[in-house]
Amino acid sequence: MDSLHHARQIERVAALSEAADGTAPLDEATLMALRHPERFRSWVEGEAVAVLVDDQVSLVVAPEARGRGLGSKLLDQLLGDVGPGTRLEAWSHADHPAARHLAGRTGFERVRELWVMRRRTSIPLPRLDPPPGVRLRTYTDDDAEAVLRLNAAAFAAHPEQGAMDADNLAERMAEHWFDPAGLILAVDTSEGAEGRLLAFHWTKQHSRELGEVYVVGVDPEAQGAGLGRLVTLAGLHHLADLQVNEVLLYVESDNAAAIRVYRDKLGFTHASEDTHVMYRRPA
Numbered sequence: 001m002d003s004l005h006h007a008r009q010i011e012r013v014a015a016l017s018e019a020a021d022g023t024a025p026l027d028e029a030t031l032m033a034l035r036h037p038e039r040f041r042s043w044v045e046g047e048a049v050a051v052l053v054d055d056q057v058s059l060v061v062a063p064e065a066r067g068r069g070l071g072s073k074l075l076d077q078l079l080g081d082v083g084p085g086t087r088l089e090a091w092s093h094a095d096h097p098a099a100r101h102l103a104g105r106t107g108f109e110r111v112r113e114l115w116v117m118r119r120r121t122s123i124p125l126p127r128l129d130p131p132p133g134v135r136l137r138t139y140t141d142d143d144a145e146a147v148l149r150l151n152a153a154a155f156a157a158h159p160e161q162g163a164m165d166a167d168n169l170a171e172r173m174a175e176h177w178f179d180p181a182g183l184i185l186a187v188d189t190s191e192g193a194e195g196r197l198l199a200f201h202w203t204k205q206h207s208r209e210l211g212e213v214y215v216v217g218v219d220p221e222a223q224g225a226g227l228g229r230l231v232t233l234a235g236l237h238h239l240a241d242l243q244v245n246e247v248l249l250y251v252e253s254d255n256a257a258a259i260r261v262y263r264d265k266l267g268f269t270h271a272s273e274d275t276h277v278m279y280r281r282p283a
Contacts, residue, residue, distance in 0.1 A: 003037035010034060010042060010049045013062045020063040023094045026051070029160065030058050032171060043074050043081075050074040052082065057090040059102075066098075075102060087283035095275045108279035113253035116274035121211075121240045121247060123267045128237055133190040134198065134227070136234050139183035144169060146197040147185075147217075154217035161215065177204055184234045186227055198222045201231035203239055211239035213249035229261055236266065250276075 010026075011034065017025045033039040033053040043050040047065035051058040057078065061071045082088070090108060092099035103110065130136055139147070148169060155162030164172075172178065182203040188196040199222065204214040213235060218228045239247050249268065251258050253275070262268040 003040075003042065006042040006044055006049075007034040007037075007040075009044055010051055010060070013047055013049045013060050016047075016062045016064075017060050021094065025060045025093050026058050027091065027093070029053065030056065041081075043077050045070050045074050045077075048074050050078045052078060052088075055086070055088050057088050059090065071098070072102060072105075075106060079106060085283055086281075088281045090279045092277045092279065094273065095277050099277065099279070103279040106281065108281045110277060111280045112278035114276040114278070115251050115253050115259070115270045116248055116276070117251060117259075117262050117268035117270045118246055118248045118274070119236075119266065119268045121236075121244055125236055125240060126233060126265070128230075128233055130186070130230060131225070133188060133193075134230070135187050135189045136231070137185055137187065139180045139185060139200075143185060143197070147183075147200060150197050150200065150219050151215070151217050153220055177206065179205070182235070182238055184231055184238065186231050186234075198225075199227040199231045201235035203235040205239065205242055205244060208243075209245045211242065211244040211247045213247060228258075229265060232261075232266065 011031075014024070014026045014031075030040075030051060030053050034051075039053060041052040047062035048070035049060050057075075059071050059075055079088075088108070089111075090099075090103070092103075095113075100110075102108075128136075144166065148164065148166060151164055152162055182205065184201045184203070185197055186199040187193075188198050197219065199216070199218040201213065202215040204212040206212060213232060216228055216232050216235075218231075236247060249262065251262060253259075259270075263270075
């Protein structure tokens with residue numbers, strides 16, 4: 001079976017899994033990679049699939065095929081093919097007992113937790129009040145270079161987001177959900193600033209009911225001025241105006257400062273089952 005057929009099977013099994021579990025088993029980067037055969041390797045066993053993108057492993061078993069050892073079999077095949085000296089990472093897009101068992105059996109260690117936090121749009125939002133010298137506006141094509149530059153600086157320690165280049169930006173903006181009105185910029189209007197980009201909030205509308213705080217980036221030189229909260233709030237107002245029922249966001253579980261803002265200032269909550277776990281196998 002060629003890569004194109006594998007990609008279709010992977011997407012089908014992932015859709016079945018998401019419908020049953022309520023959680024997408026593949027992240028955005030993996031789904032994008034499936035469009036490009038040279039970007040991924042795959043292993044398929046009936047209704048079970050494994051995908052390798054760079055050093056990222058994804059393993060999905062359709063609901064009706066679970067409990068037969070197919071996931072374990074595929075993971076063993078993948079590990080045998082890549083060899084014992086290869087560093088690998090894998091996400092469990094829920095803190096699932098089966099993932100913990102497989103990780104322990106194959107030498108993967110739990111290294112990271114990512115929280116999903118949620119808020120209902122029926123909760124009133126604080127007033128949007130930009131400080132003097134800061135203007136909020138929406139994205140235009142002329143802003144691409146500035147967004148990429150700020151994104152690289154803001155996420156230098158986060159390779160998943162910080163590595164975004166012009167091609168990846170264009171690919172994301174070609175998605176059906178992209179709306180330039182949902183990419184909100186905070187620019188410096190003080191004398192001599194020439195509209196320098198200070199922060200941005202890229203929102204995503206998944207469906208009529210669900211929106212997302214997709215990416216919030218703040219220029220490191222502008223940290224501490226409350227711009228992250230400002231652009232996040234602006235995006236929440238935008239999503240509320242679209243009449244979605246709920247907004248979600250992803251945040252590192254150890255990012256206490258961000259969690260405090262999201263929880264105490266913006267009304268987000270976190271449930272224990274809304275925890276994604278990264279496992280890593282050292283080289």
